Amino acid sequence: MKLELDPDRLFPVDPATRDVARGLYAEVATLPILSPHGHVDPAILLHNVPFLDSAELLIRYDHYVTRLMHAAGVPLTDLGIADSLSPAPIASPREAWRTFCAHWHLYAGTASGYWLQHEFSVLFGIDRHPDASNADALFDLIQTALATEAFRPRALFTQFGIEVLATTDDPMDDLAVHRALVADASFTGRVVPTFRPDAYLNPAASGFADGVARLAEWNGTAPGSYRGYIEALAGRRRYFVDHGAVSADHGVLQPLAVDMPASEAAALFERARGGALSDVEAQAFAGHMLLEMARMSVDDGLVMTVHPGVFRNHNTDTFRRFGPDMGHDIPVTTTYVDPLRPLLEKFGNLPDFHLVLFAVDETAYSREIAPLAGFYPSVYVGAPWWFLDAPDAVLRFRAAVTETAGFYRGSGFIDDTRAFLSIPARHEMARRLDAAFLARLVREGRIDRPTAERIIVDLVDTLPRKVFKL
Structure with missing residues (x-):
């Protein structure tokens, strides 16, 4: 079966609307990639x-x-993933590839x-479905390509047009890799760390x-010392800022903010250390x-991003045998309005505080997140994430948030990926979908063409620079 990339992929079927989408996409097709969360x-x-x-x-x-x-019944060991509780052999890379x-x-x-077809065709010149x-x-064929200088990570970083790439880092990481990249005159890209403190804030977290x-x-x-604990967290955040960080990311089950006296927090902290909560x-x-x-974040300027609503490691046996990030993190219903009110009461009207709210429960977009972002200067709507970063879900997202919050209360696209290639x-998918959405509004007479041309550039470039203080 021949693998071909349609030049009009993801554009509207209607010829006139598709033509507008082509023109809008052309405005942003070659703009640099900004990846402030990955x-x-x-x-x-x-x-x-x-x-x-x-x-x-x-x-x-x-x-x-x-x-x-x-889900189709393929054991993870057949994909080259070791089972920590079994000495059984795992598939070789070639065998895992055959299974795939x-x-x-x-x-x-x-x-x-969709992404893999793009990678196969554009990067490797593959013209047949696997x-x-x-x-x-x-x-x-892929092995031969990977052996060339053109497929070294730095060459691909340049080829992809990446201007900024953010990583996700433990608060106690010494960030030596980031320092070395900054000091390396042969590497001109911008790679910044991100402060991810979940395991240090949640007493239920392992470790x-x-x-x-x-x-x-x-x-x-x-x-x-609870006071020392707070001081240490603030100090590590400053350390990250000094090493180029622009944001602090929080992966929580629910976006809950609780305002309590320091004395009460200190008492809970002491018991939390002993696992007694x-x-x-x-x-x-x-x-x-x-x-x-x-x-x-108000004090040090780090953008606060919140990625809630995921039941991590849903299957205990899989987690015990293979570890995290094995595909069994499952979305749950998420609410924001009441749980985040204490936080927004204190900081929501401060324009220099940036709070980016993501969702995997897409019912929250129109019901809660867009209305919050449509009032509070601090709140921005996080781009469709994880299970929602698919073409139809992205278009549903645009329809759900735009009529309430407009285009300028969003974060810009976030790829949130470990898969470098x-x-x-x-990013190309997101740009095409924005072009498709805006083209429909143009054809329906809801916005004019010059306005759409400005908006699409702002969505791709201006907004992520502003929201993430790049």
Whole structure:
């Protein structure tokens, strides 16, 4: 089966509207990529060594890819993922690639399938859909490409047109890789860290007590000192700012902010260190710390992004055997208006405080997030994320938020990916969908063409620079 990329992919079917979309897309097709939230390992850019193979690059660490094959009954060990509780051998990279190719049909109509087709065609020149009969030939073709200088990480960074790439980092990371990249005159890209403190704020998180102890040791204070704990978090945030960070990211189950006296928080903190909190108390303390993180963002200027609404590691056995990020993180219903009111009462009207609210529960866009962003100067609507970063969901997002909050209360596109090769495909998809949405408004007489041309440039370039203080 021939693999071809339609030059009008994702554009409206109506010829006249499609023509407007083509013109709008042309305005932004070659603009640089701004990626202010993602999970690419910065070490690949520092060391700049060749990628190992197609399975390691396109399958092993992409839970979008592994989850559908697991759902079809493919053991994760057949994809080259080790089972920590079993000595059974795992598939070789070539064997894992064969399994993927034999199941390629599973990805038809999915966002993963769309991105992968783009990668296959644009990056590797592949003109046939993968299947069991051509798996070995495609593996060898990709392997040959990966051995060339053009496919080294730095060369791809330049080829992709990436201007800014943000990583996601533990608060106690020494950020040595980021320092080395800044000091390396041969690398001219901008790679910035992101402060991700979840495990240090939530008493229910694995390793909370150990994290608190590490903070205390770094700060030179007693592990049981709540004041020292707060000082240490603020100090580590300053350390990140000094190393180029622009945001602090919070992955919480629910976006809950709790305002409580410092004395009450200190008492909960002391009991949290010993694992003595009830579920309700742990939730309250984590909510208090989300409010504290907002206060610190007001002080140090880090953009506060909140990625809530995901039940992480839903299947206990899979988590025990294979670890996190194996495709069994599942969306849950999420609410924002009441839970975040204490935070917004304190900081919502401060224009220099930027709070970007993401959702995996798309019912929240029109019901809660867009109305909040349509009033509070601090609040911005986070781009469609995770299960919602697919073509139809992106268009639903635009329809859900625009009539309430307009185009200028959004974050700009966020690729949120570990899959480095998919970054240009994801941004290209977003730009085409924005062009399609705006073209419909032009054809319906709701906005004129010059306004649409300005908006699409702002969505791609101006807004992410503003919202993430780039």
